[in-house]
Every structure is written in C-alpha cells, then in structure tokens.
Amino acid sequence: MSTRAQKWLVSGPPLVYLLVFFAIPTLIMLLASFQYPGEYGGLAPLFGTGDPDELSGLTFESYQRFFGDAIYLGLFFKSFLYATATTLFCLLLAYPLALLITRSPKKYRDLLVLLVILPFWSNFLIRIYAWMIILGPQSLFAKGFNGFVGLFGIGPLPLLFSPIAVLIGLVYVHLPFMVLPLYANLEKHDPALLDAAQDLGASSWRRFWRITFPLSLPGVYAGSALVFIPALGIFAIPDILGGTDGILVGNLIKQQFLDSRDWPFGSVLSMILTLLAILFVGLAAWFARRK
Amino acid sequence: MKRKPWLLWTAGSLVYLFLYLPLVIVVVYSFNDSRLNAEWVGFTLKWYDVLFHDEQMLSAAWNSLVIGLMASVVSTVLGTMAGYAMYRYDLKLLPVLVLTPIAIPEILLGVSLLIFFVMLNISLGMLSIVLAHIAFCVGFVAIVVRSRLSGMDESLVEAARDLGATQWVAFRRVTLPLIMPGIIAGALMAFTLSIDDFVITFFTAGVDSTTLPLQIYSMIKIAVTPEVNAISTLLMLLTLVLIVVATRLAPGVFRGE
Amino acid sequence: MALLEIRNVTRRFGDFTAVDDVSLSIGAAEFFTLLGPSGCGKTTLLRMIAGFDQPDGGQILLDGRDMAGVPPEGRNIHTVFQSYALFPHMTVEQNIAFPLQMAKCPDDQIKPRVREALEDVSLQGKEKRYPNELSGGQKQRVALARALVNRPKLLLLDEPLAALDAKLKERMQLELISLQKEIGVTFVYVTHDQEEALALSHRIAVMNLGRVEQLDQPAQIYSFPKNRFVADFIGECNILECGVATNVDGVATLELDGLGSVQATGANGATPGSRGALALRPEKIAIARDLPPTDCVNRFNGKVHDYLYTGDVTLYIVEVQSGHRLEVMLPNNAVGRSSKFFEPGDAVQVGWRDDAGHYLAD
Numbered sequence: 001m002s003t004r005a006q007k008w009l010v011s012g013p014p015l016v017y018l019l020v021f022f023a024i025p026t027l028i029m030l031l032a033s034f035q036y037p038g039e040y041g042g043l044a045p046l047f048g049t050g051d052p053d054e055l056s057g058l059t060f061e062s063y064q065r066f067f068g069d070a071i072y073l074g075l076f077f078k079s080f081l082y083a084t085a086t087t088l089f090c091l092l093l094a095y096p097l098a099l100l101i102t103r104s105p106k107k108y109r110d111l112l113v114l115l116v117i118l119p120f121w122s123n124f125l126i127r128i129y130a131w132m133i134i135l136g137p138q139s140l141f142a143k144g145f146n147g148f149v150g151l152f153g154i155g156p157l158p159l160l161f162s163p164i165a166v167l168i169g170l171v172y173v174h175l176p177f178m179v180l181p182l183y184a185n186l187e188k189h190d191p192a193l194l195d196a197a198q199d200l201g202a203s204s205w206r207r208f209w210r211i212t213f214p215l216s217l218p219g220v221y222a223g224s225a226l227v228f229i230p231a232l233g234i235f236a237i238p239d240i241l242g243g244t245d246g247i248l249v250g251n252l253i254k255q256q257f258l259d260s261r262d263w264p265f266g267s268v269l270s271m272i273l274t275l276l277a278i279l280f281v282g283l284a285a286w287f288a289r290r291k
Numbered sequence: 292m293k294r295k296p297w298l299l300w301t302a303g304s305l306v307y308l309f310l311y312l313p314l315v316i317v318v319v320y321s322f323n324d325s326r327l328n329a330e331w332v333g334f335t336l337k338w339y340d341v342l343f344h345d346e347q348m349l350s351a352a353w354n355s356l357v358i359g360l361m362a363s364v365v366s367t368v369l370g371t372m373a374g375y376a377m378y379r380y381d382l383k384l385l386p387v388l389v390l391t392p393i394a395i396p397e398i399l400l401g402v403s404l405l406i407f408f409v410m411l412n413i414s415l416g417m418l419s420i421v422l423a424h425i426a427f428c429v430g431f432v433a434i435v436v437r438s439r440l441s442g443m444d445e446s447l448v449e450a451a452r453d454l455g456a457t458q459w460v461a462f463r464r465v466t467l468p469l470i471m472p473g474i475i476a477g478a479l480m481a482f483t484l485s486i487d488d489f490v491i492t493f494f495t496a497g498v499d500s501t502t503l504p505l506q507i508y509s510m511i512k513i514a515v516t517p518e519v520n521a522i523s524t525l526l527m528l529l530t531l532v533l534i535v536v537a538t539r540l541a542p543g544v545f546r547g548e
Numbered sequence: 549m550a551l552l553e554i555r556n557v558t559r560r561f562g563d564f565t566a567v568d569d570v571s572l573s574i575g576a577a578e579f580f581t582l583l584g585p586s587g588c589g590k591t592t593l594l595r596m597i598a599g600f601d602q603p604d605g606g607q608i609l610l611d612g613r614d615m616a617g618v619p620p621e622g623r624n625i626h627t628v629f630q631s632y633a634l635f636p637h638m639t640v641e642q643n644i645a646f647p648l649q650m651a652k653c654p655d656d657q658i659k660p661r662v663r664e665a666l667e668d669v670s671l672q673g674k675e676k677r678y679p680n681e682l683s684g685g686q687k688q689r690v691a692l693a694r695a696l697v698n699r700p701k702l703l704l705l706d707e708p709l710a711a712l713d714a715k716l717k718e719r720m721q722l723e724l725i726s727l728q729k730e731i732g733v734t735f736v737y738v739t740h741d742q743e744e745a746l747a748l749s750h751r752i753a754v755m756n757l758g759r760v761e762q763l764d765q766p767a768q769i770y771s772f773p774k775n776r777f778v779a780d781f782i783g784e785c786n787i788l789e790c791g792v793a794t795n796v797d798g799v800a801t802l803e804l805d806g807l808g809s810v811q812a813t814g815a816n817g818a819t820p821g822s823r824g825a826l827a828l829r830p831e832k833i834a835i836a837r838d839l840p841p842t843d844c845v846n847r848f849n850g851k852v853h854d855y856l857y858t859g860d861v862t863l864y865i866v867e868v869q870s871g872h873r874l875e876v877m878l879p880n881n882a883v884g885r886s887s888k889f890f891e892p893g894d895a896v897q898v899g900w901r902d903d904a905g906h907y908l909a910d
Contacts, residue, residue: 006458007376007379007380010372010375010376010379010380011372011373011376011377011380011382011385013368013369013372014369014370014372014373014376014385014388014389014429014433015373015384015385015388017369017425017426017429018385018388018389018392018426018429019388021404021407021422021423021425021426022388022391022392022400022403022426023388024407025400025403025404025406025407026399026403028403028406028407028410029402029403029406032406042409043406043410093306093309094306096299096302096303096306097302097303097306097307099299099303100299100300100302100303101303103299110538114534114538115307115310115311116310117534118530118531118534119310119311119314121483121487121530121533121534122314122487122526122527122530122531123487123489123503123504123507123523123526123527123530124487124489124504125489125504125507125508125511126314126317126507126523126526126527127313127314129317129507129511129515129519129523130313130314130316130317131313132511132515133313133316133317133320133328133515134312134313134316136328136329136515138327138328138329138330139328139329140329172309172310172313175306175309175310204296229394229395229396230396230397232396233395233396233397233398233399234396234398235398235490236489236490236493236508240508240511240512250396250398253398253402254398254493257402257405257494258494263406266402267402267406270398270399270402270403273396273398273399274395274399277394277395277396277399278395281394444631444633446629446630446631446633447633447635447636449598449600449620449627449629449633450627450629450633450634450635451635451646452599452600452619452620452621453598453599453600453620453621453625453626453627453695454621454626454646454647454650454694454695455621455647455650455651455698456621456646456650457619457621458619460650464646465635468637469636469637
C-alpha cells in the first residue's frame with residue numbers, strides 16, 4: 001500500500017467526522033448570521049418565500065442590529081472585563097501553587113499535580129453548586145461575612161446572585177487551566193539558574209522577578225489563553241450564580257437560541273465571539289513565540 | 292529544596308483549600324439530616340435513598356451512561372487515528388480541526404450543532420448528543436495518543452521492520468502495545484468528559500434525552516435539596532476512580548498539552 | 549564476488565548532499581567500518597543499506613541482487629541501533645524470538661535458537677528480564693543476539709558502543725571482534741570514534757562531506773593518510789606546509805615553511821616545484837636535550853612551550869627557533885620516573901627520520 005493511501009486511510013475518518021460535525025456547522029452558523037429569523041423561531045428559508053422580488057434570503061439586518069445598539073457591544077465589553085479579571089485572579093492564585101509544586105520533592109510532585117486536576121475533572125455543575133451552598137444566605141460563610149461587615153455598619157450584603165459570586169465561580173472553575181501550563185513551564189527551569197543567581201548575589205525576591213518570572217512567561221501566556229477564552233463565552237456560571245442583571249455574552253447567545261429563538265442574531269453573536277476567541281488564541285501564540 | 296519559604300507554603304496551601312473546601316462541603320451535606328445546606332443536624336443516608344428512588348434521576352443516569360459509552364468508543368477510535376496521523380504525517384487541516392473544538396468556548400460548538408441538526412432534520416435526542424460529544428472528545432483522545440507516540444523511540448518501529456516485520460505487523464506488535472495505555476487513558480478521559488458535559492448537551496438534547504448534568508441543572512435552578520449533594524458525591528467518586536485508573540495507565544496524561 | 553556492492557550512491561536532502569557518489573565493495577565475513585565526523589553521511593549510507601531510506605541515484609546490491617524497492621523487512625540485513633531499540637514490552641527472550649517469528653520459524657525451533665543466541669553473548673539466565681531491568685552492556689548484548697539470531701548476511705551497527713563508559717566499551721570491543729570472527733557474519737560498523745575504528749576493523753572507509761576520503765586497512769590509513777582531512781581526523785598529526793625542492797626516486801627534499809629543508813623518503817607524488825604538506829605523527833618525532841647525532845636526518849633546536857600530561861604519555865608543544873610549533877609525544881616509560889621529562893622553557897632538540905613523515909600532495 002502506498003504511503004499516500006495509508007495517510008488517507010488513517011487521517012480520513014477523523015477528518016471527515018470533524019468536517020461534518022465541526023467545520024460545516026460553523027460555516028452554516030456563518031451563513032445563518034446573514035439569514036432572516038423564521039416566523040416561529042429558527043431560520044427563514046433561504047430561497048423561495050414565493051415572492052419573486054426576494055431572490056435570496058440573505059441580509060445584514062442582524063449585524064446592523066448588533067452594531068446599532070450599544071447594549072450589545074457593552075455586553076461584550078462586560079464579558080471581556082469578567083474574563084480579564086478571571087485571568088488575573090487565576091494567575092495570582094495559580095502562580096504560588098505551581099511554584100510550590102515545582103519546589104516540592106520530586107516524589108510528591110505528581111500527587112500534587114493530580115490534586116489540582118481532580119476538582120477540574122469533577123462535574124462542572126457540581127463545582128458551581130458548591131458555591132451556591134457556600135455563598136447562600138443561610139450558610140455559615142455568608143452569616144460570618146455579613147456579621148463582620150455589619151460591624152462597620154454595612155450590609156447585610158447578598159453574596160449569592162451577585163457579580164462577586166460570578167467572579168468566584170469563574171476563577172474556581174478555570175484555575176486548573178492556569179496551574180497546569182504554568183507548572184509544565186516552571187518544571188523545566190534548570191534549578192542551577194537560581195543557584196547561579198544566588199551565587200551572583202541576587203536576593204530571593206530578585207531571583208524571582210529577574211529569573212523565574214521572565215522565563216515562565218510562555219506558561220503565563222498559555223495559561224491566560226486557556227482561562228480567558230472559555231471564560232469569555234461562559235453562560236452556566238452567570239446563569240446559576242449571577243443575578244438578573246448579571247448576564248454575559250454567553251447568556252445572550254443562549255437566550256437567542258432557546259428563549260427568543262432569534263437564530264440569526266444568536267449566530268451573529270456567536271460569530272463575533274468566535275472571531276474574538278481566534279484573535280486571542282493568535283495573540284497568545286504570537287506573544288509566546290516572540291519571547 | 293534547601294529552604295521552605297513559609298510565604299509560598301502558606302499561599303499554596305490556601306489555594307489547595309480553595310480548591311477542595313467547596314467539594315468537601317458538598318459531600319458533607321449529602322449526609323446531613325436537613326433539607327437546608329446550612330446547619331449540621333445529624334447523619335443520614337436518606338438523600339441517597341431518595342436519589343435511588345428518583346425515576347427521573349435514574350433515567351438521566353442511564354442516558355448519561357449510554358451516551359458516555361457510545362461517545363467514548365467512537366471518539367477513541369477516531370481520536371487514536373487522528374493522533375497517529377498527526378504524529379506520523381505532516382498534516383495541515385487535521386490538527387486545526389482536532390484542536391479548535393477544544394480551544395473555542397463550548398457554547399459555540401453547542402449552538403452551531405443545534406442549527407446543523409435542526410437544518411438536517413436530525414431530531415434532538417440521544418443520537419444528536421452522542422454525535423456532538425464525539426466532536427469534542429476526539430481532540431482530547433488525539434492529544435493523549437499523540438503525546439504517547441512522541442514519547443516512543445522511533446527506532447523501535449525501525450528495529451521491528453529491520454528484523455523482518457511488515458509495516459502492519461510492526462504496528463500491531465510494537466506500536467500498538469506501547470501506546471495502549473495512552474489509548475485506554477484517552478478512552479477514560481472521553482467517557483468522563485461525556486458524562487460530565489453540560490453546555491454542549493444543553494443545546495443538543497431533546498425532551499426525552501435528559502442527562503445527569505441536565506437533571507442536576509434543572510434541580511439547582513428550581514429547588515436545591517441535598518439529593519443534589521448525594522448525586523454529586525457519587526459522580527465525584529466515579530470520576531475519582533476513572534482518573535486514578537487513567538493516571539496509573541499513563542502518568543502525566545492530564546498535564547494538558 | 550563482493551557481498552555488498554554500493555555503486556555511485558547519492559542521497560540529497562533539499563540542497564544538502566548527504567551522500568555524494570559513494571562506491572564501496574564489502575566482502576563476506578569482513579569487519580568494515582564507516583568512520584567520519586557527525587554529518588559526514590555515514591549514518592545516511594547505513595540507513596540506505598538497511599532499507600530505511602532510498603538513494604536518489606546509484607545502486608545497492610546484496611549478493612548481486614539490486615535492493616531498490618526492497619523494504620527493510622525484505623532484506624537479509626539486520627541492524628544494531630545506537631539506542632539498542634529493544635522492545636520495552638517484551639522480555640529478553642521475546643525480543644530475541646521476534647525475528648524468528650517474523651521469519652515464520654517453526655515454534656519448536658525458536659526456544660533452542662534463542663538459547664543458543666543468548667549463549668553466544670553470555671547472557672544465559674536473563675531470558676525473563678525486561679529491557680529496563682538490564683545494564684547498558686547487557687542491553688547491548690541482547691541487541692546483538694536479537695540481530696544475529698537468524699543469521700543475517702549482513703549486520704549493520706550504528707555507533708553501538710557510544711552510550712557505554714570507557715572501561716565497558718573496551719571490553720565490548722574485544723567481544724565484538726571475537727563474536728564476528730566466530731560467526732563469520734559481515735559487519736558494517738558506523739562510528740565517529742577513530743580509535744574504535746582502528747581497533748575493530750579489517751578495513752575502514754573514512755568519510756567526509758558525503759564522500760569517501762580514503763578506504764584502506766587501519767594501519768595504512770594511520771600511517772599513510774591520503775590527504776589532510778584523513779591525516780588530521782585520525783589521531784594527532786603535525787601537518788607541515790612545504791614546497792618540493794628535489795625528488796630523486798621518491799627521496800625528496802622538502803622546504804618546510806618557516807622550518808627549513810628536510811629529507812623525506814617514499815614521497816613518490818612530490819613533483820619538484822609543487823607544493824604540499826608533510827604529515828608527521830607526534831610519536832614519530834624524537835625529543836631530547838641533545839639528540840644522538842646518528843639518529844635523525846632532520847633535526848631542529850627549540851624550547852618546550854607547554855605540555856599535556858596524560859599518564860602513559862606526555863604531549864609536548866615545542867616551539868622551534870622560527871616560532872613554529874610542533875606536537876611531540878613521549879612515553880613516560882622511564883623506570884622510576886613519576887612525571888614528565890621536560891618543563892616549559894627547557895631547551896630541547898627535536899628530530900625525525902627521513903621515513904617518519906608522509907608527504908601529502910596538494
């Protein structure tokens with residue numbers, strides 16, 4: 001059998017599957033973003049409403065609607081802010097953890113990494129649900145917190161169904177995505193570098209900022225991309241932990257597809273989200289390569 | 292290390308606490324004899340009893356199991372092929388198609404498949420969920436298999452050929468046994484991902500194809516009862532077992548790329 | 549007829565010519581070595597013989613049969629890989645049985661032949677071990693046993709001793725020589741280690757930049773290098789640029805740049821008026837405070853500039869009056885002496901016989 005035939009035999013089936021169930025649906029969604037909404041939801045037929053003047057059922061209407069109302073751009077901006085904040089908090093929490101694992105004795109490292117991964121593999125909804133319990137008004141934590149702020153004459157503040165709850169949920173769910181690439185990077189550093197820096201008179205603080213951190217930047221970029229992009233399109237967390245005004249882009253997309261059933265507009269939102277995701281992946285890859 | 296900087300240790304331990312405390316609370320309250328997840332009243336197994344008599348929950352669990360098995364079997368076969376092809380040949384399109392569904396926000400795959408299925412008149416149900424799950428599981432399996440392959444000494448295959456094995460025999464006798472732990476780990480991973488998936492299932496499910504995550508979702512949206520804690524505890528246990536097995540088979544599998 | 553015939557074989561990778569029009573003929577039961585620096589094309593040539601790579605031009609014939617288009621499994625040639633390439637999921641026994649199974653050897657014959665192969669490499673009792681339970685030397689032996697168990701016509705060895713430490717390497721070299729003699733299989737051995745090549749081979753092909761620079765027996769290559777590359781690559785060598793003054797029946801007078809006139813015999817290629825170089829091994833140069841007058845035709849005064857003490861010998865860098873430096877080797881074999889003979893700055897005389905050097909024409 002020729003190499004060419006083998007190549008197609010092996011790569012053909014997954015290629016066809018992903019073309020049919022990923023590439024084509026994405027292209028259809030692109031097309032849908034230019035279609036008219038159907039009378040009873042969904043999409044209007046592309047051809048033949050019977051009216052000869054209406055040759056094709058394509059329109060920029062949904063795009064015009066998107067760019068015509070600041071509310072939608074504002075929502076994207078709000079999602080961007082949440083995703084950025086999530087990324088920063090994840091970085092802040094993940095760095096010490098990754099560093100701790102790297103500096104632990106070799107035999108414990110795999111276990112410590114596994115401990116980071118375990119919660120990540122437990123069900124997504126369960127992890128959000130856990131925070132509903134913790135932040136719920138009857139919880140010890142909420143009572144304690146409100147008792148504390150009460151001392152300063154503030155409150156009682158609702159914790160659940162608030163932006164704080166959404167942010168905590170986002171950080172909690174995405175944290176492992178930041179820890180793993182960071183650890184993968186830090187683990188590869190030659191410990192002799194730090195010894196050399198110490199030998200040359202650098203304090204531990206300066207060793208971190210002058211050696212460890214700059215070398216870990218590829219890991220930081222990779223982790224940031226892995227956190228930022230899913231966080232940008234999340235809908236379940238604001239849906240469960242957020243209040244009525246806590247919606248993000250993901251929730252709006254969900255609404256368009258399942259509640260108001262305006263698929264063309266939902267597709268417009270999805271296409272713009274896709275473009276942003278690709279843009280940020282590209283940006284992270286570019287940054288990582290430049291260093 | 293020579294020294295243990297207390298600052299790093301404190302910070303790291305607090306982050307572990309942050310990761311685990313919520314899950315511990317879920318488990319603890321699943322044994323609490325109270326409808327509220329607030330005060331500890333006393334130990335009980337009644338929420339597990341409620342769970343095992345909840346027809347809807349049981350049928351959702353069954354659906355999840357069937358979907359998980361079908362999706363993991365197909366995606367393991369396709370993912371292994373994809374991982375092997377990506378390792379062996381210089382391909383342009385396949386890696387993009389394999390990795391993008393994992394990289395973009397999940398909701399995008401969910402809604403695009405929703406439009407696709409409706410357009411093709413594929414009714415939303417078990418089949419559409421399985422097809423959707425395969426689409427994102429293939430990538431995870433492919434990554435695991437490919438990394439297993441690139442950890443393998445290429446001269447082993449050459450040695451087999453050199454000693455008289457045809458290409459196919461060399462694959463069957465040398466390559467396949469050596470990457471088998473990766474394939475099994477990939478299959479377990481696909482099964483776990485499928486069982487746990489909420490977002491993509493949410494968009495591709497029909498009325499009579501509720502899965503466990505969808506059932507949990509509707510319960511926490513309507514009324515939180517410790518029954519949710521009980522099913523959560525069991526699911527965590529299942530995941531834990533699968534992960535431990537997979538890690539034994541292929542250390543470092545879950546390190547990501 | 550030669551067992552392996554390589555005719556005008558060329559292999560290019562893009563703009564880079566890895567193997568450039570190489571022709572070789574290797575006989576039955578020969579221990580043949582391809583020697584050269586990394587990137588000289590020796591491994592590419594080996595891979596083409598094994599069938600992992602195809603020549604862009606030329607022919608490879610085994611026993612007179614053209615190997616073009618014959619896959620590795622169809623050639624009666626086995627390879628010992630640098631990494632050993634032992635199958636990690638099979639025991640020693642299963643590894644060695646693998647080629648027999650591939651050759652459809654009847655099951656009842658496999659066991660005795662595996663045992664025999666293990667005896668050949670003195671590894672009895674290790675049948676059930678897995679490769680990761682073996683030492684480097686043992687892995688090496690299993691790789692050899694596996695490659696030899698169904699008696700290939702040709703055994704290719706790709707730097708098989710590179711991963712071993714010096715002591716073990718020496719022992720394995722001796723074992724390789726006796727093994728090859730005992731079983732009479734042709735070995736084609738690839739290495740960048742010139743000492744190893746000199747110690748093991750019947751013949752050596754010295755390769756550089758994809759070409760064979762010289763093909764000869766070890767002693768010939770060492771004593772009569774064909775050109776500067778070979779002289780420099782094999783062992784230590786002083787390469788002294790010179791012009792040819794006279795040449796009477798191979799006895800030439802050479803004008804060494806900056807040194808002066810010397811006599812050299814066996815310089816058949818030295819045409820009066822042309823330029824070339826005199827290759828002079830450090831151990832062929834005598835050194836003393838005062839050289840006995842009868843010893844050397846060619847002699848110069850100088851002083852010790854520096855030295856390299858290596859235990860058995862010391863290499864002296866001697867600066868002659870004109871400022872030129874010569875490397876001179878002296879065995880530290882004088883009874884009762886614990887260290888070197890000379891100190892830097894010592895005035896010495898160096899000299900060599902007229903048949904000590906080897907003339908290289910430009």
